[in-house]
Amino acid sequence: MNSSADPFVSFREVQKSYDGEILVVKNLNLDIAKGEFLTMLGPSGSGKSTCLMMLAGFEPATNGEIYLGGRPINKVPPHKRGIGMVFQNYALFPHMSVSENLAYPLQVRKMSGADVKAKVKRALDMVELGDFGDRRPAQLSGGQQQRVAVARALVFEPDLVLMDEPLGALDKQLREQMQYEIKHIHEQLGVTVVYVTHDQTEALTMSDRVAVFNDGVIQQLSTPDDLYERPQNAFVAQFIGENNTLSGTVEHIDGSKCTVKTDGGDTVIAEKVNVDKVGDRTTLSLRPERVELDPSSAMDDVLPGKIEELIYLGDHIRVRVDVAGNDEFIVKVRNRSDMRPLAAGQAVQIGWNSSDCKALDFTG
Amino acid sequence: MSEVSAQQNPNAILSDDGVPLKQKLARTTRTLKWRAFLLTLPLVLFLFISFVLPIGQMLLRSVHNPSASNVLPQFAEIIQDWDEQGLPDEAVFAAFVDDMQTAKKNREIGKTIGNLATRMNYEMPGTRSLFTSTGRKVNKIKAGPYKEALLKTNKKWDNPVIWRTLKRVSRDYTPAFYLAALDRKYDDDGNIVRADELYQIYVSNFGKTLGMSVVITFFCFILAFPVAYLLSTLPMRTSNLLMILVLLPFWTSLLVRTTAWIAILQTEGIINDILVYLGVVADDGRIQMIYNQTGTIISMVHILLPFMILPLYSVMKTISPSYMRAARSMGGTPFNAFRRIYFPQTLPGIAAGTLLVFILSIGFYITPALVGGEDGILISNLIAYHIQKSLNWSLGAALGAILLVVILVLYWLYNKLVGIEKLSFG
Numbered sequence: 197m198n199s200s201a202d203p204f205v206s207f208r209e210v211q212k213s214y215d216g217e218i219l220v221v222k223n224l225n226l227d228i229a230k231g232e233f234l235t236m237l238g239p240s241g242s243g244k245s246t247c248l249m250m251l252a253g254f255e256p257a258t259n260g261e262i263y264l265g266g267r268p269i270n271k272v273p274p275h276k277r278g279i280g281m282v283f284q285n286y287a288l289f290p291h292m293s294v295s296e297n298l299a300y301p302l303q304v305r306k307m308s309g310a311d312v313k314a315k316v317k318r319a320l321d322m323v324e325l326g327d328f329g330d331r332r333p334a335q336l337s338g339g340q341q342q343r344v345a346v347a348r349a350l351v352f353e354p355d356l357v358l359m360d361e362p363l364g365a366l367d368k369q370l371r372e373q374m375q376y377e378i379k380h381i382h383e384q385l386g387v388t389v390v391y392v393t394h395d396q397t398e399a400l401t402m403s404d405r406v407a408v409f410n411d412g413v414i415q416q417l418s419t420p421d422d423l424y425e426r427p428q429n430a431f432v433a434q435f436i437g438e439n440n441t442l443s444g445t446v447e448h449i450d451g452s453k454c455t456v457k458t459d460g461g462d463t464v465i466a467e468k469v470n471v472d473k474v475g476d477r478t479t480l481s482l483r484p485e486r487v488e489l490d491p492s493s494a495m496d497d498v499l500p501g502k503i504e505e506l507i508y509l510g511d512h513i514r515v516r517v518d519v520a521g522n523d524e525f526i527v528k529v530r531n532r533s534d535m536r537p538l539a540a541g542q543a544v545q546i547g548w549n550s551s552d553c554k555a556l557d558f559t560g
Numbered sequence: 561m562s563e564v565s566a567q568q569n570p571n572a573i574l575s576d577d578g579v580p581l582k583q584k585l586a587r588t589t590r591t592l593k594w595r596a597f598l599l600t601l602p603l604v605l606f607l608f609i610s611f612v613l614p615i616g617q618m619l620l621r622s623v624h625n626p627s628a629s630n631v632l633p634q635f636a637e638i639i640q641d642w643d644e645q646g647l648p649d650e651a652v653f654a655a656f657v658d659d660m661q662t663a664k665k666n667r668e669i670g671k672t673i674g675n676l677a678t679r680m681n682y683e684m685p686g687t688r689s690l691f692t693s694t695g696r697k698v699n700k701i702k703a704g705p706y707k708e709a710l711l712k713t714n715k716k717w718d719n720p721v722i723w724r725t726l727k728r729v730s731r732d733y734t735p736a737f738y739l740a741a742l743d744r745k746y747d748d749d750g751n752i753v754r755a756d757e758l759y760q761i762y763v764s765n766f767g768k769t770l771g772m773s774v775v776i777t778f779f780c781f782i783l784a785f786p787v788a789y790l791l792s793t794l795p796m797r798t799s800n801l802l803m804i805l806v807l808l809p810f811w812t813s814l815l816v817r818t819t820a821w822i823a824i825l826q827t828e829g830i831i832n833d834i835l836v837y838l839g840v841v842a843d844d845g846r847i848q849m850i851y852n853q854t855g856t857i858i859s860m861v862h863i864l865l866p867f868m869i870l871p872l873y874s875v876m877k878t879i880s881p882s883y884m885r886a887a888r889s890m891g892g893t894p895f896n897a898f899r900r901i902y903f904p905q906t907l908p909g910i911a912a913g914t915l916l917v918f919i920l921s922i923g924f925y926i927t928p929a930l931v932g933g934e935d936g937i938l939i940s941n942l943i944a945y946h947i948q949k950s951l952n953w954s955l956g957a958a959l960g961a962i963l964l965v966v967i968l969v970l971y972w973l974y975n976k977l978v979g980i981e982k983l984s985f986g
Binding site: 275301 | 880882883885886887888889890891892893897900901907
């Protein structure tokens with residue numbers, strides 16, 4: 197039990213139901229290593245926040261056990277778990293000043309006045325709000341409140357910090373800045389972070405590993421690049437990043453490759469990821485930037501198509517093409533000076549390598 | 561800044577037709593303002609007639625009582641020059657007798673000798689008969705010297721105290737009713753002294769009213785806080801049902817609710833019957849729970865409870881459960897989180913609720929009148945007594961004015977301590 201490979205947080209066959217009829221979390225098994233930044237990503241209602249609430253101790257698990265540092269914590273009340281938490285709307289106590297907010301977790305630990313003062317100051321300096329100790333939370337901007345909330349969750353030096361969509365209320369620019377700040381704090385302190393969000397960019401930017409939730413089940417648990425490059429199923433492919441889909445039927449399987457006949461009648465070679473046998477229906481997944489328009493070199497799959505629409509975005513052009521029976525097919529074309537002029541209605545060839553085309557489970 | 565400079569600048573911004581922009585703007589908004597004001601006009605008028613005027617009247621009446629000068633107009637004027645040594649001189653007596661004879665003849669309402677006798681009796685209990693009997697004999701006095709003639713009708717006129725009191729009473733404006741309301745009076749020499757012990761009822765009743773209001777407010781708070789908390793945390797459907805139970809008493813007549821308490825609390829009532837049946841008390845030892853302070857407190861707590869629950873609920877409803885969760889996650893025990901995080905945030909609701917219940921109970925009338933018995937009555941019952949029974953409206957008005965001042969002072973104090981801007985009635 198004492199080896200460093202032991203997980204710090206561990207969900208063992210955890211189930212959760214609120215009404216006794218529907219399982220919000222279905223049989224969850226998840227190990228989180230010490231010092232890891234793990235993100236639970238998923239659409240709303242996917243069970244990710246419920247998992248966080250169970251870990252924090254605000255919701256009891258209906259079945260199964262959660263371990264923290266090797267110790268089962270199902271029966272430990274929240275205030276004895278020693279877990280720091282950043283809430284969606286910060287939950288800064290409105291009747292206390294910023295310093296008093298930060299002092300609260302230290303005072304309940306019966307720390308001496310001088311220690312409290314020193315730690316509060318250090319925490320405020322860490323988030324660059326050293327001069328704001330006397331302000332009330334309402335007098336701070338959204339980004340400043342966010343930082344106070346982070347400082348408050350860290351000030352009592354917990355080993356584990358939970359963050360429940362902490363950046364949801366910020367505007368885009370501030371959100372990106374805070375992502376880096378939180379990431380840096382995590383690296384500096386080496387604290388374990390479990391982060392919940394529905395924003396895939398946030399998840400990819402910050403995390404060591406991402407658990408993609410849907411329908412109460414972890415669809416895939418991987419590093420950010422793995423999630424993007426090698427999605428295990430159609431949901432993950434669809435949820436992470438932009439994605440083109442083609443529906444078809446598996447005609448032939450050859451090792452890690454398979455041949456798929458699309459509903460448009462074309463034959464395509466794809467990487468076999470989530471299909472079992474010949475005759476299976478499948479959804480082919482293709483990233484827009486991995487597809488080439490009028491390929492110059494030889495490619496595994498080349499299909500004829502027709503340009504439907506051009507959207508100019510500066511550094512690249514999004515081209516919507518009608519290919520293999522899908523007229524929502526997006527191709528990203530880099531904006532180059534030697535590019536041949538494109539126009540709607542133009543007939544083009546569309547090509548990709550079979551390793552970029554994943555045959556996943558069929559979603560209709 | 562731009563507004564100021566535009567005003568001072570001779571080249572202020574002009575609209576297309578050459579009128580300064582500011583003027584133009586004022587013109588366009590004026591109609592809107594007038595229309596808005598006209599909409600509130602009925603309410604303003606209503607408040608003026610039903611609120612401002614009566615209170616003004618009451619305040620005036622508490623210091624202004626012309627019943628003596630109405631009956632004795634000539635006397636009231638010349639007595640003021642009297643130096644209060646011995647008896648007044650002949651001219652004063654002449655004016656007195658003449659005024660009494662006039663009053664005897666004309667029986668105008670409010671200007672009879674009876675009115676004067678009542679007024680004098682407030683100041684000098686026991687003098688009523690002197691005035692009424694003199695009223696009967698005054699027409700026999702045909703000619704002077706009037707002093708002698710009057711003394712012949714009744715020896716008591718020889719007492720300088722009566723004349724000094726009469727001088728005081730003849731002034732239209734008098735603090736006498738406030739003195740009476742504060743258990744004070746003028747002694748024979750015109751000094752302010754405490755009233756006789758028998759008549760000292762008002763100050764102690766004010767004290768009792770305040771004390772009982774504090775007790776009632778306290779019990780309301782103790783009972784309302786958990787209910788409001790429950791209401792604010794339960795799921796919508798259950799809390800709506802509970803809310804109806806809270807509001808149900810609101811929709812029932814005050815009189816019905818008070819009488820219900822009589823049925824429950826009286827010596828032959830439900831509670832006593834049950835206690836006797838259970839053998840807790842003997843049949844001849846039934847507990848007196850009504851027609852005393854206990855009865856007043858129980859029924860007033862019940863009646864005023866919604867006024868505490870509603871402001872508390874409206875504040876608690878806005879306190880996000882994430883505050884408590886945050887406190888718990890930081891290591892606060894449930895009790896500590898409640899005391900340091902939740903409770904302070906409910907203060908605006910507590911402030912509003914206690915203020916509301918306290919002020920309402922200070923002026924409560926019906927319930928103490930019905931269930932208060934002898935020692936459970938409040939100051940408003942005494943005011944009502946003077947308005948309806950003794951018809952000493954000036955004293956009633958003075959008591960009412962003192963009550964108003966007490967409430968205003970408390971309100972001010974409250975504002976100092978809690979801050980009125982923190983108040984939230986939801």
